[in-house]
Amino acid sequence: MRFALSEDQVFLQQTTAEVAAHLFADSAVRSAASDGGALRADAWKKLTELDLVGMLVPEDQGGAGGSVTDACVVAEVLGRFIAPVPYVATAIATASLLRLAGGPAESLADLAGGTAYAPLLDARLDIPVAEATIAFDWTRGAWGVALGADGRAAVHALAEDAVVDDIDPLHPLRRVRPVPTGAPDSEAARRCRAIAWTGTAAFLTGLADGALRQAVDYAGQREQYGQPIGSFQAVQHLCSDMLVDVETARSVTYGASWAVEHAPIDEAERLAASAKAYAGPASLRVCETGIQVLGGIGVTQEHEAHLRLRSAHLHDSAFGGTDAPLALLARRAIENG
Amino acid sequence: MDLRDSPDEARFRGRLRSWLADNLPSEPEPATLSERWPYMLAFQRKMYRGGWIALSYPEEVGGQGLGLMEEAILGEELGRANAPTMIPLGHLGRPLLSHGTAEQRRRYLPPLLASEEIWCQGFSEPQAGSDLAALRTRAVLDGDEWVLSGQKVWTSYGAFADYCLLLARTDPKAVRHRGISAFVVPLRTAGITVRPIVLANGDEEFAEIHLDDVRIPAENLLGKPTDGWRIAMDVVSYERGAVDVGYLAKFDRYLTELAGLVRASGREPDRSTLQTLGEAAAGLEVLRMHCLRSLSERVEGGSPGAESSIDKLLMTRVEQTLMSAGLELLDDVTTPDRSEWFDRYLYGRAGSIYGGSAQIQRNILAQRVLALPRGPRA
Numbered sequence: 249m250r251f252a253l254s255e256d257q258v259f260l261q262q263t264t265a266e267v268a269a270h271l272f273a274d275s276a277v278r279s280a281a282s283d284g285g286a287l288r289a290d291a292w293k294k295l296t297e298l299d300l301v302g303m304l305v306p307e308d309q310g311g312a313g314g315s316v317t318d319a320c321v322v323a324e325v326l327g328r329f330i331a332p333v334p335y336v337a338t339a340i341a342t343a344s345l346l347r348l349a350g351g352p353a354e355s356l357a358d359l360a361g362g363t364a365y366a367p368l369l370d371a372r373l374d375i376p377v378a379e380a381t382i383a384f385d386w387t388r389g390a391w392g393v394a395l396g397a398d399g400r401a402a403v404h405a406l407a408e409d410a411v412v413d414d415i416d417p418l419h420p421l422r423r424v425r426p427v428p429t430g431a432p433d434s435e436a437a438r439r440c441r442a443i444a445w446t447g448t449a450a451f452l453t454g455l456a457d458g459a460l461r462q463a464v465d466y467a468g469q470r471e472q473y474g475q476p477i478g479s480f481q482a483v484q485h486l487c488s489d490m491l492v493d494v495e496t497a498r499s500v501t502y503g504a505s506w507a508v509e510h511a512p513i514d515e516a517e518r519l520a521a522s523a524k525a526y527a528g529p530a531s532l533r534v535c536e537t538g539i540q541v542l543g544g545i546g547v548t549q550e551h552e553a554h555l556r557l558r559s560a561h562l563h564d565s566a567f568g569g570t571d572a573p574l575a576l577l578a579r580r581a582i583e584n585g
Numbered sequence: 586m587d588l589r590d591s592p593d594e595a596r597f598r599g600r601l602r603s604w605l606a607d608n609l610p611s612e613p614e615p616a617t618l619s620e621r622w623p624y625m626l627a628f629q630r631k632m633y634r635g636g637w638i639a640l641s642y643p644e645e646v647g648g649q650g651l652g653l654m655e656e657a658i659l660g661e662e663l664g665r666a667n668a669p670t671m672i673p674l675g676h677l678g679r680p681l682l683s684h685g686t687a688e689q690r691r692r693y694l695p696p697l698l699a700s701e702e703i704w705c706q707g708f709s710e711p712q713a714g715s716d717l718a719a720l721r722t723r724a725v726l727d728g729d730e731w732v733l734s735g736q737k738v739w740t741s742y743g744a745f746a747d748y749c750l751l752l753a754r755t756d757p758k759a760v761r762h763r764g765i766s767a768f769v770v771p772l773r774t775a776g777i778t779v780r781p782i783v784l785a786n787g788d789e790e791f792a793e794i795h796l797d798d799v800r801i802p803a804e805n806l807l808g809k810p811t812d813g814w815r816i817a818m819d820v821v822s823y824e825r826g827a828v829d830v831g832y833l834a835k836f837d838r839y840l841t842e843l844a845g846l847v848r849a850s851g852r853e854p855d856r857s858t859l860q861t862l863g864e865a866a867a868g869l870e871v872l873r874m875h876c877l878r879s880l881s882e883r884v885e886g887g888s889p890g891a892e893s894s895i896d897k898l899l900m901t902r903v904e905q906t907l908m909s910a911g912l913e914l915l916d917d918v919t920t921p922d923r924s925e926w927f928d929r930y931l932y933g934r935a936g937s938i939y940g941g942s943a944q945i946q947r948n949i950l951a952q953r954v955l956a957l958p959r960g961p962r963a
Contacts, residue, residue: 249587249588249589249590249591249594249654249657249658249877249881250586250587250588250881250884251586251588251874251877251878251880251881252586252878252881252882252885253586254586317586464955464957467957468956468957468958475958476957476958478951478957478958479957479958479959479960480960481948481951481960483957484947484948484951484952484955484957484960485944485947485948485951487950487951487955487957488894488898488946488947488948488950488951488955489947491895491950491954491955492895492898492899492902492950495875495892495895496871496875496895496899497871499871499874499875499877499878500867500870500871500874500875502586502874502878503586503588503870503873503874503877503878504874505586506586506587506588507588510587510588510589511588518866518870519870519874521863521867522866522867522870522871522874525863525864525867526867526868526870526871570860571856571859571860573863573867574859574860574863574864574867575856575859575863576863577862577863577866577867577870578844578854578858578859578860578861578862578863578866579854579859580866581840581841581843581844581862581863581866582844582847582848582854582862583848584841584844585841585842585843585844585845585846585847585848
């Protein structure tokens with residue numbers, strides 16, 4: 249057993265961070281909330297060129313043939329920069345569904361080439377059992393993907409309804425005319441759900457990591473009472489709590505990223521459910537505490553901290569919130585108890 | 586990332602699993618420490634004879650010469666098998682291993698690891714809790730003997746122990762932590778009085794130790810004079826790891842028990858039950874993964890560093906969440922196990938106090954990991 253990123257993964261993390269720092273400067277992210285999707289489109293093109301969008305698509309279908317851990321490395325870095333791109337929704341959740349649940353091969357290649365695809369969820373952002381009504385992290389013109397009644401991933405041209413005026417302008421939700429779906433009962437569908445949970449946990453961990461870094465920087469510089477506020481124990485303890493949340497969310501997320509690909513389905517689900525149920529609330533705590541450390545500026549539109557918190561809430565809710573993974577964990581424990 | 590067992594690890598796990606299947610005690614674990622102690626001790630010694638204790642200690646001191654991953658596997662398998670609680674004192678061999686002389690290692694480690702001689706940790710004093718460097722117990726060299734005077738308190742398993750790894754001030758002129766040395770103190774020495782302290786849950790786990798001109802041989806100094814602080818920090822960094830103290834298995838067993846009680850109640854679990862139990866289960870997976878990560882880092886980089894405070898805070902959070910879940914789920918006052926769970930809950934409150942309180946752990950993280958500026962206090 250070895251729990252550590254490989255050298256290649258550390259390199260992937262660094263290069264993604266360099267690209268992300270260039271694409272998603274704080275001011276760019278703030279204006280992305282009202283730029284009509286311009287940054288999103290540019291960034292997606294760039295991430296496609298770098299083969300990051302096709303990370304989970306096999307090489308012979310035009311992708312990078314990477315692992316879920318690789319994809320989580322990218323998702324975490326993008327979260328750190330509050331990237332307004334559908335990496336979790338498209339490159340992780342939809343790509344897995346197309347690949348593992350027998351979706352059309354040409355769609356997978358198309359996704360790796362940068363075409364917009366969005367996973368279809370129900371109105372509570374859970375994975376639908378019978379009918380999908382929401383395109384999650386939707387891009388104009390996107391195809392919708394959901395599990396069909398036959399248990400295979402199906403691609404739908406979306407008859408778009410209203411834009412949902414939701415909490416996170418960086419990851420739009422679109423109401424679509426109802427699409428009939430199957431329930432995620434097969435082993436392949438369960439594995440896809442576990443991968444979606446894990447990818448979401450990675451993005452949430454990244455959002456939290458960014459909040460932590462920013463809070464620590466700020467606390468080291470901002471002076472009150474003639475000294476940096478980071479020298480006060482009350483502020484130090486807020487930062488330490490953020491660190492514990494970030495590092496522990498990271499541990500369970502990367503453990504899950506390995507398990508969803510290599511472990512038997514029950515273990516894969518147990519770890520992925522733990523990652524999703526833990527990283528969501530942890531990320532919310534950290535993003536909220538980050539605002540507390542920033543003080544006044546943190547609650548304004550002049551700072552991107554509210555966008556970080558918005559993205560954290562949306563991703564905490566996505567794919568069944570904490571209820572679905574917690575119920576899975578509890579029922580498993582009761583069966584084995 | 587590769588969380589699969591290597592072929593060697595898989596063989597080890599297989600052998601361990603079948604040994605446990607054949608050797609687990611048939612009696613359930615007693616609830617009170619006075620009855621639980623002989624039960625734990627008997628199983629721990631049996632495990633040692635089977636070759637399952639001190640896995641990552643070298644063979645020449647009575648260990649198995651295996652790696653930290655085998656320790657992690659042991660934790661997982663003990664939990665899976667619902668095995669008795671391990672005595673959480675295994676980490677006390679670490680300072681002997683790293684700072685002991687060849688003679689000290691040969692004399693003390695084999696019986697410690699075999700649980701033939703029980704050790705305790707004499708750190709805290711009435712005036713030195715979180716501020717450990719304020720300790721006042723004195724040690725003065727008199728010919729070829731050290732003479733110790735002072736008092737220790739909150740010493741876990743002090744009333745069951747044969748030896749104490751004890752911190753005392755040897756250089757009263759040096760500043761605080763620089764004047765402290767570590768000693769091996771046989772508790773049967775004249776001048777030592779051990780008085781048990783009853784915990785809130787009824788267990789006599791704590792003790793206070795009074796030292797009144799206690800004379801021990803000069804060679805009972807551990808490490809160099811005034812190495813005490815470094816040795817103490819080494820001990821507490823191991824004490825912060827859930828695998829090192831064997832708590833991963835214990836929490837796993839508690840969770841299984843709790844889930845069994847929910848099942849036995851026959852009620853269809855409602856949303857709040859699923860959340861409470863689910864959060865406890867998720868916490869355990871987080872702890873398991875974080876421990877694997879920390880152990881992997883230790884395999885690469887030696888002893889645990891300041892980051893071990895994350896492990897400690899996580900372990901405490903998982904423990905306290907689990908114990909609170911017990912109270913929440915056993916809300917029927919006629920449930921026979923309710924008062925036992927309440928005792929576990931009370932015991933869990935100690936998690937954020939011993940081995941450096943949760944506040945001290947946060948200080949360490951802020952200053953040594955996040956490198957925030959030091960405050961007016963320091």
